[in-house]
Amino acid sequence: MGREKVLLDENGLREVLKKGLAVPISRLSDLEDVVIVGIYTRGVYLARRIHRYIKRIYGLNLPLGEIDINLYRDDFVRRFDFPQVRESKIPNIQDKVVVLVDDVLFTGRTVRAALDAILDVGRPSAIRLAVLVSRPGREMPICPDIVGVDVDPGQKRVYVELKEVDGQDRVVLR
Amino acid sequence: MRVLLRGVDILGENRADVLLEKGCIVRIAPSLSISADKVYDLDGAVLLPSLCDIHTHSRQPGSDESETLESFSKAAVHGGVTMACTMPNTNPVVDNPAIVSYLIREAKRIGLIDIYPVASITMGQEGKILTEMAQLKQSGAVAVSEDGKSVESARLMRYAFEYAKTVGLLVMVHCEDPSLSEGGVMNEGDVSLRLGLRGIPEISETIGILRDLEIATYVGARVHICHISLGRSVKIISRYKRFYPHLITCETAPHYLIFTEEDVEGYPTNFKMNPPLRREQDRKTLLRAIKSGKIDCIATDHAPHPDWEKELEFELSPFGVVGLETWLSAVVHYFVNSGQLTWRDVKRLCCDRPREILGLSPIDLTEGNIADLVVIDPKREWRVEAKSLFSRGKNSPFLGKVLKGKVLLTIKSGKVVFEDV
Amino acid sequence: MSVWKRKDLLGLRDLSREEIAAILETAKSFKPLLFREVKKVPTLKGWTVANLFFEPSTRTRVSFELAEKRLSADTVNISSSVSSVIKGETLLDTAKNLRSLVCEIIVIRHSIAGAPHLLAKRLADVGVINAGDGINEHPTQALLDMFSMQERFGRIEGLRVLIVGDILHSRVARSNIWGLRKMKAEVSVCGPLTLMPKGIDKFARVYTNLDEALIDKDAVIFLRIQRERQNSGLFPSLREYHRLYGMTEERMGRLSSKTVIMHPGPVNRGIEMVPMVADGDRSIILEQVTNGVAVRMAILYLISTVVRR
CATH class of the missing domain: 2.30.40.10 (Urease, subunit C, domain 1)
Incomplete structure (x- = not known):
């Protein structure tokens, strides 16, 4: 096990969140009816932070939702690790643009499950994907629309740590 | 040789x-x-005298899938038993002299143990007509019993005791009140409540014992009470024994001395028998009673069943467990090795008293x-x-x-x- | 990590408080699915669940079937009578056949206590859910009862729950008693002594007078009285039973406004309760039915996280 490398510290993460995610999403909302939906677990906290920032800076109170995709996963191994099923809270998405928010886009399987889940809940006009970190390794034809930072970690893995879950804000390679 | x-x-x-x-x-x-x-x-x-088991089921005639006389004999000697009384609840029932003779002869031919057949009290164990006890005795039956069930009519039971006394046969009684035990599969108590199983209440056994003791003592006939499982049964029998010391004997089986109703947790059918396993306090009382002699002897109630009959839901599985081969080992393991019983106790409970109950002399380990x-x-x-x-x-x-x-x-x-x- | 590690749900007697809470929490997440437009989720897609019912039952079986289908599982329904055992096919044979047909979960209802346990022990790679075994347990019913109470009152701890009826022969009563006690509710039972199991006073407060029993209770569960019991000498008549232990209009009048009326169904109208009680606003009987599907979905889901395919 090698040493871990910090890609973004607390300040760096905050900057990427603001400039890389919150600002583009707010611009999107100028053109469309946007609903922000965070994917459990860390996507939810990122979505909440984005929502708060947009409200504070632009005065916009965008509808905010959270989605648990455990019931839609296609990989059973992950299910054994996280069997907890949480209630998804999704506001009205009829004919709106759903912006899915997640921490890391890797294989794309999580996002595929989220697409199924969203479409079972209602009929959005479009679904966009916003991720804090995008890294190579897709197993599904999924492309992010809004990316905070692109990383190629090589043999290592990227981890996003958030205060609400891990006690500190940073992005590391391990 | x-x-x-x-x-x-x-x-x-x-x-x-x-x-x-x-x-x-x-x-x-x-x-x-x-x-x-x-x-x-x-x-x-x-070295001990060989054991005499006065309560077994050989399943012969008729039920080869459970046991043959050959497998029965081999099982017996594996457990140190050379004499066994076999109960008559077979199909056909042992209610005529020909079957009694057959059992004795066939055992002799196999040459490992002696079988002392117990014949039934009523024809076909149907509870209606008494068997020809004189002829049965002549062909070698040592006792009569309705074991497997009890004679429901008190009046018929009275006739049975009177007739057996006339002819000189011991009556071995399986004490149960079927109207109380019906549908039950284990002891009625805290464990049956926990497991959701219908229970057999204590009073089924005690009422059965009281009835048969009253009749036997009223008539003045010898009676042997089979497989007692309760402390309360010991108390009742002791009371009657005080007044009628020569008429009454009783036995218990190894499993009642070792296991309790708690062992039925998980629904294992190898712990389902009738009477059922009771509480820890009953077990302790039975142990004290065999030590003091209040219970005369131990008998296994060896009851083989083919595994397809035991691999069933608890309720559907038949009652009964085998015991010939583990009898002596279990007594030694649980009681002699721990100092609760002496070897002389074992000789008394497993070798001497059973023989005496059948009217035979005990075997002494002396020359001659x-x-x-x-x-x-x-x-x-x-x-x-x-x-x-x-x-x-x-x-x-x-x-x-x-x-x-x-x-x-x-x-x-x-x-x-x-x-x- | 996860609280739920069992491949089977055989009863509530052996479950811990945390395990019961995990089921109720999970059921809460599943309930909203029942009301949205797309009621299905693909969670058990490709799984085969067999409903092995040896006792007739429409309600429980349909509830399970719906739960299974909403999880996108394939369902197989087998109604057998216990007499098939006499015909020669044992319970184990039936179950082994099902396993060979590649069925991963078996929901079994049987008239003999311990039957699900036998299956669970013998089929190491099949999840077994007890839908009622003899007079032993009916865990999914008790769980949906508790879920309904929790929904109504926001908690189970400290709730005063009364169960009325044939406690002796009721697996619903027993599972509820075990479960409610684990969740620290106060449990009482009420019925004639002939229908009360010996020793139950160690687990619940025993009343033989219903009017006394109804005072200060939050939830009252009325059990179905089976008409056959009348013939076996356990009580003289249904008429007398209703007078002593039935929920009448008059008793409703005296009941606290917060108390809810429950029943596992189907209700013997006029015996356990008069129609106006069953249909009244204090009755949450229909909520129980809805919650039943959510609870069963939760159980199927949790079991699927343990059964390896």
């Missing part, structure tokens, strides 16, 4: 060499240097006596598994357990009928 047993511990009390010839014990001495056809070096294993013997090593361990049992029935509550105490030799009339030295 001379058999020399070297270095046995007679009743656990003194070490000696024992010479057997012509079916008898001919010499006992601290050391014998005599030639013999078979010599066994037993290195301190204990018949050589019906068993040698057991109280230190040797063996695991009870389906493949280590000779009986066709593998339904033993000891399956999977390791018992410390193994029969090394079983000898009948001076002939070695089982050896595992």
